[in-house]
Amino acid sequence: MAQISDNMRGAALMTGAMVTFTINDSFTKSLGDVLPLWQLIFLRGIGVTVCLAIMARLMGQLRFDMPRQDWGIMWLRAAAEIGGAYFFITALFNMPIANVSAIMQVLPLSVSLAGALFMAEALGWRRLVAILVGFGGVMLIVRPGGADFNIYSLYALAAVACVTLRDLIVRKLSRSVPSMMVSLVAALAVTIFAGLASLTEEWQAMTFAQATHLGGATVFVIFGYIFSVAAMRVGEIGFVAPFRYASLLTAIVLGLVFFAEFPSALTLSGAGIVVATGIFTLFRERKLALRRRVVPDRIR
Template identity: 35%
Template sequence: MLSDNNKGALFMMSAMAVLTAAEAIQKTIGSQIPLFQMLFIRSIMGCVLLIPLSYVIGPIQFPADVRTNAILFIRSLGDVGASFAYLAAIISIPLANARAIVQILPLVMSLCAFFFLGERLGWRRISAILVGLFGVLLIVKPGSEGFGLPALLVLCAVGFSVVRDLGTRFVRPDINSLTVAAYATLMVAVCSGIASAFTAWDPVSVTQIGLIFVAAISLLAVYLFLILAMRYGQITFVAMFRYTGLLWAIFAGFIVFGDWPDSLTFVGAMLIVGSGVFVVYRERRLGQNTASRSRDPLT
């Protein structure tokens, strides 16, 4: 019988595998039709698919207060920017390279939590963040021919993701997760629709429509898997299995596109993953120590 943590880990690994499949599909379609056109079609499909999903998870809410709507709006803009920048990047660079750079996000979030949320940050985690940033430099290779717009776009995607994740911290606890996802999906639909109106549309085949639909369903499946992962397992335990996404990206990049990371990319990825796992492990240890102290009758 699997423990709750093991169930959470399986759901997290499943989410990363399905996410990689969705990215591979979008990388393929994005090289055939304009990016904004693909995103608009996918997000419209996502909006439609949210309707039956609301019967499973709970109804989509429409908060009345201005503050909550403003937070959801800013968070959704971060989601839009991250989607646009990341998908534009993976069209031109291997999935593994892009996914490896994105793994720096938990480290950047730790740094932002220190500056904006007042969370403590010891020298061990600061050292891990610096190691992770060095790993990113090995992957993007600044100053070399390998450094260009795609690598910058992935870094921009990380920046937008920080806005999205920090915004999530400020969403009221009574606002359910599906509402947050619905706001983001609708925002992507609106922004990609506006952007696509200023670009020429290419004919879309039945096969392409089918693949985009599979990508839309896959992204909703990722959303469900992530919810189940967080509900079953401890967040600090389950979060470590998010890094399996890099393995899936390497595998998919090689099988589907024939891409294989060079040695520097491998080293950089290992540094990022290692430092990220250390930060998650450190947060878990600190959480356990805090809990044990709170149970101590002498404190």
């Protein structure tokens, strides 16, 4: 029996992570008309925080002896996570799930561009052109001024901005800070903030079906975390990362089956452009990383 390579295992885990995260999004969206936003985020966050704490403990990554600077960076990252959760879920409640997912696929491009602009990271002309083309694809999805445009498209873009900030901030952390600890702090911050914010809302009692959907959202987001952490520990990141786009296909299928939503031709075209340019950017970054790794060896 042929042995599965680390890269293929990583790809399968990344695909599993994206599928389970998107199923969580579907369960969350189904509750948009019946539960207040912060009540939903708070109740889901309790399960996520407990699970991440257990995972961090089992992996030996539950540590509290980090330098004060790293704690400050983690809490700043958590603030960006709170903003991302608010804007993303609000957009999800009010837009087709595939449209929101398509806009979020621009993240690899926005992180690369922001890294070049604010952290002086190298960005060649090929990747720059790919990024600009990718943002053109986003405009096909959002279509400002078009008949289908609404304010929640801007919420989805605001979520992209928050997550981009989150991913840039984490690069300032010391390498000794455990990744699970970073995720745990963010989940804890989101849960606490959501709990406080929910006091401004009128809490709603849940039916058994609604509680089941909330439980489904919690379970699937937990499995998403487990798969995504495992994916980053197996195989090469440059090979595994492009499989994150499985979330878009999953969102299209779930939107059609459960919400009777199907993206327009322009949205699909824009999503295709974003995915193509994102994959090109990821492969280009992988190639450059390999080149940087080889050159010092030759110097020695």
